[in-house]
Amino acid sequence: MLIEHLTRQLHERDAQALRRRRKVADTACAPRQQVSAEGGRSRDLLSFCSNDYLGLANHPALTAAMAEGAARYGCGSGASHLVSGHSRAHADLEQALAATQSDTIPGCEALYFCTGFMANMGLLTALGDGQAMLFADKLNHASLIDGSRLAKAKVQLYPHDRTDLLGALLETSESPVKIIVTDAVFSMDGDIAPLADLLALAERHDAYIVVDDAHGFGVLGPQGRGALAHFGLSSQRFIYMGTLGKALGVAGAFVAAHPTVIAWLVQSARPYIYTTAAPPAVAYAAGVSLALVMGEEGDRRRAHLATLGRSLHDSLAGIVEALPPIGWSAPPSDTAIHPFIVGDNETALALAAQLDALGIWVPAIRPPTVPVGTARLRISLSAGHTEADLWRLCSVLADSVETLLPP
Ligand SMILES: Cc1ncc(COP(=O)(O)O)c(C=O)c1O
16 A cells, blocks of 8 residues: 555656656766766766855865875764764864854854754754744745754744744744744755844844854855854854855764853754764864865855856846746846746756756756745856856756747
8 A cells, every 4th residue: 555655646746747866976076977867877967956066075185084084083983972973073173163153153162963954953853842932934944844843842934034024923922932043045046044134133032043054154254154254243142053065065064052052952952962973084074174165275266156156147147038028037146056947847847858968967946845836947056167167058058948938
């Protein structure tokens, strides 16, 4: 019965153009990759898919650091952090990560998690006890949604970026512990949350703010210190989550917050406590990446990424302007994420398939990852791209769009 039930659901997904499929990357994460479709042969693709925004995932300094970390600490950590798996590499990394937020969250400490998904689940379930109320943006990432669902706290959703409606919810809330929960950079749109307005609301209503900066850490702000630094904000009301598997090119995540918050997470964040600590070599390589990201090489890569972002937006806007009024859009973005919104799932899939046939890899993003009727190509840039790569993407995209227009 189970197999029949699942088969029916898979067929339904096929019928709605919602079935997800994987490709196999045969070479390292980079703009030019050899990739095999499921069961297919390996081909060269120009990729605009990864979150490796600074192009570091395959940087020689990081691959060397991973090898050196493994030579020093071995492969596995052997146990969870609270038993015996907390290595010198993890401890040093936490100190360096806390320093990145010392201006934005004075006196903060940091805690390293195996992944961003686990950090968000741990954070929200540990802080969102029965006394608390979580106020969450409707477009938050799946890990924040699932963390909120699993928390004992009541959850109130507010429409994307509607700080006026959030203010009204906070005003009427009688909960003694109020926590606003938001992505800093929304992962499928690339827009940045109005963090200064959220902080003003938090101060007015004695609330705290969980900020998921998975896509901003390393990219935004001076030295890539992230979204809070980008806006020059500073408050102990922030509980900051940054990831190390995107712009930093390695893996893992951290929470930076008031020392009491961190102390509480060590006691009660179950995805921190009940899992084997990430390999120390990963933490060691992440530390080397952090130094690189915060230094001159990071600055150069961020500057190049910003230039590419402006060019890409101009070209995408040009493609949309040339279209008849069919509701497609390419909203502006100050981040490395550029959506090209086409609406229905079939069109998004057809467009991605046309690009793929011409050697360009861009993912079609469909519900439930984005709201129904807003299926899109999610174009993500890396500092490893060149202007020529963008030109190729946009000329192939413009031609593909032509073939999909109604006659
Ligand atoms: C906004 C956001 N938060 C959290 C995560 C999870 O991070 P990780 O990939 O390290 O699990 C992601 C991953 O895509 C994300 O986009």
